[in-house]
Amino acid sequence: MQIEQIYTGCLAQGAYYITSNGEAAIIDPLREVQPYLDRLERDNVKLKYIFETHFHADFVSGHIDLSKKTAAPIVYGPTANPEFEATIAADGQEFNIGNIKIKALHTPGHTMESTTYLLIDENGKEHAIFSGDTLFIGDVGRPDLAQKAASMTQEQLAGILFHSLRSKIMTLADDVIVYPAHGAGSACGKNMSKETVSTIGQQKATNYALRANMTEEEFIKEVTDGLLPPPAYFGMNVAMNKQGYESFETVLNHGMRAISAKDFEAVVKDTGALILDTRKNGEFAKGFIPQSINIGIEGDFAPWVGALIADVKQPIILVTEMGQEEESVTRLSRVGFDNLIGHLEGGFEAWKKTGKEIDTVNRITAEEFSKELKIGESKVIDIRKESEYSAEHIDEAYSRPLANINDWIKTIDPKEPFFLHCAGGYRSMIAASILQARGFRNFKEIEGGFNAIAKTEVPKTDFVCQSKVL
Secondary structure, eight states, rough: OOEEEEEEETTEEEEEEEETTTEEEEEESSSOOHHHHHHHHHHHHHEEEEEEEOOSSSOOOSSSHHHHHHOOOOEEOOTTTSSSSEOOOOTTTTEETEEEEEEEEOOOSSSTTOOOEEETTTSOOOEEEETTTEEEEEEEOSSSSSSSHHHHHHHHHHHHHHIIIIIIITSSSSOOOEEEEEEEHHHHHOSSSSSOEEEHHHHHHOOOGOTTTOHHHHHHHHHHHHHOOOOOHHHHHHHHHHHHHHHHHHHHHHHOEEEOOOHHHHHHHHHHHHEEEEEEEHHHHOOOTTOOOEEEEEEEEEHHHHHTOTTOOOOOOEOOTTTOHHHHHHHHHHTTTOOOOEETHHHHHHHHHHOOOOOOOOOEEEEHHHHHHOOTTSOEEEOOOHHHHHHSEEEOEEEGGGEEEHHHHHGGGTTTTEEEEOSSSSSHHHHHHHHTTTOOOOOEEEEEHHHHTSSOOOOSOOOOOOOOOO
């Protein structure tokens, strides 16, 4: 028996590849399935089942393409109703893979179809669970994502999750391994550990939601407290996972269409496409096509695309570093952004050679900022998360998280100058590109963000009662 966790850091997502005696199972595969096909060929095994723990909201799974290419059936838990052929497992139903078994444990609460898969090894021992979004390391799945579909409140779903955990998961032996679908950085929970593997015993001892003496009322209160609104694209990803989608190869072919610098503007106008520049923030600052939005491929690319562009049907044309076209398309497809028109042939260098208009961001160093800042007079907008701002921030700075930019941008006076920063420059350049695309030119973005500012003499505080109002 072999268990391989295939972890994708930019999505904080774990897929699982399991083999035993010539047969294999894959749990919660990513959109692009070729890596799984390569593994199957490498190991000379046949894919017998594709298990889905639930209808994912934060990424588009590869279950449909993988099933078409291998003829392996897709398995969901009880109450799932996908709009394609699938096996709907009964609670407690077992599936044989080589010399092992996978047992479906219906664990609703995160969603009503959520199912945990229990692996029983060659000796009949309960070895591991693949808990999807029901149980994370240090946390449990948020119960607010499926309210509309389940016609329930988040409190009602949290109550169901409480009983699922205690009747189906906490009753397992302490040495049973826990393999979750996500780790720290995912928006599917609020307190996930950076660790991606644990045991039932360790989680009973350390996970706040599995306290032995916890009442249902306490659980509901703690699990629902502090939940931020889910990203707008989540519902659209659920629909794609439930209804079906275009093949990854089709999306890739569209995205890999090369558009010449000569034709680029006409294509943008004809299609209404958003220009998405995936280069590093430092390169973008020095020059970019006017109206471009910068979300760098080397950061939390896909989640920020989903959070800020929101509509997965938005037409997109890419500007990338040379050689990063396919990677950009792949990451977009993982979160359902399939309406790709193509990419700028030759990248930004080709655009510059045409002599067409170029825009830049007014980026200054932390040292320059420290000299220009006048506490009590200068306006500073900190776009980090509220938790980062609360830990330490510049005196008199305004807390305006990037995720809420479409709200707070309406409150900015276009004539009043301000400084803009995040932690390291990645998020502030996203904000800068959005601001400039909407006509704001009255700001300076700080290179290196708060990490660089912290090394200067700029006054800072680690105490906050309330965020300042713009």
